Amino acid sequence: MMKRRTIQFAISLLLAVSFLIGCTPTSSDQPTPSTTPEKTATPVDLPTSTATPTPKPQPLNGQETQYFIDATVNYYNLFLEVTSRSIYTNKTSVPINEMVFIIYPAIYSAIYIKEVSTGDGIEVTNYTWDNHRMVIPLDDPLQPGEQIEFIHEFELYMPERGGVFSYSNGQLNLSYWFPFIPPFDETDGWIAHDIQLVNSEFVGEYIAFEASDFDVTLQFTDRRDNFMIAAPALPEEENGVIHYRLDLARTFTLSISDTFSVTEREVNGTKIQSYTLLGHASVGKVVADLAVEALTLYNELYGEYERDLLTIVEFNSDIGMEFDGLIFLSPTFYNLYPGTPKSNIHVYTAHEISHQWFFSMVGNDQALEPWLDEAFATFSERLFYERYYPEYLNWYLENYITSHNPYGYIDVSIYYGGDLYDYRNIVYRNGSLFLQDLRELMGDEAFFNLIQDYVQQYKYQIATSQGFITLLKSHTNTDLTPLLEEYFSSTFE
């Protein structure tokens, strides 16, 4: 017998607000493009780095969490039946007394948990809820190096709305759609933060992710041929059963539609797929070409993208958003594409793709140290214009950075109290200015050597501000004190 559990959350507030948890601004907070005559920027040749970073041994010692997820999609009823198996190893040197699963669909009351059991089939009945987190006490603490397995059987009732977990306008978006385990810190315990709401808007992203391995199987109750699936990995398909593997990723996100168009490209062995909603196929081709440029540039500057697929998906929301191997872009960017590089499509394609390095490869605590991915992603926009559209660099800088008067210490958390606009001005835009100032201080060669080394050192790990600064200091003899005092409230060793 399965026990029905009622999930109750005091989060009705969440449902009353627009859902803006995204990583790039809405088009509405862009300024009106300047009418002053354009200045022509001097093209900058970015150097090819000569760094020879030392790769770490096997990431996470091969102990990363394994997720095996079987989903049956009843698309037209907005319903999924899912079994998710999570195999977790205690990678720390301290015992773990309770397991925590983040169950994001619970925020929308969109999940019904049918049963939770351990790997040996014993039903777990003593779990409790802490907001949208499931807490499972362990009778015997999980000792360092020990492994534990849980199985969640659940149903999803997809909320009809826009966003990363949603159904609307012929598109089903599955992000954060299964129970997942946050990182565990030996001192602080589970790294599971709360959402930050200011003026009814979500400020920043609040989830920290460990690199994990995903094995996902998908089936449809409807006619398979009706659907296209935008995914972060290339599928294997047999008799209507679609199978994906994605290793060392923080998330596994899918977008399914019965109206997608797709454009394909290839860069250096990586396939690029650009999916668009109705009427936007021609802009989807532009996006695919921009993705070729961005991937080529970042492969050169940051180190090689290691996946065989990069997917870009137009999705029903007014933001852009990054996941592993898959990014989302808002239809407003496509609708308003002016046919020139003076476009959100250029800026945000460059931005979101750079998150494959600064979010996916190099993880960070997005709630407490968001500059570690967003400053780099915003700075990448600049590098993209420098390389490919230098005559528009000043236009970009003026409209996306300087006219907003960025300010503030960039090492704020999402909880510092400012609203979304203020937060982005500090973390994204001033963060980008920090990296540019650092680059000018160090010179291009040393700066890009540092960035490549940083990516290699923290690949599949969770980086910290202190870790970045320590590495930075090992890459330069320049006195960094004035620069760090200008941009950081923290002091570093």
Ligand SMILES: [Zn+2]
């Ligand atoms: Zn971002």
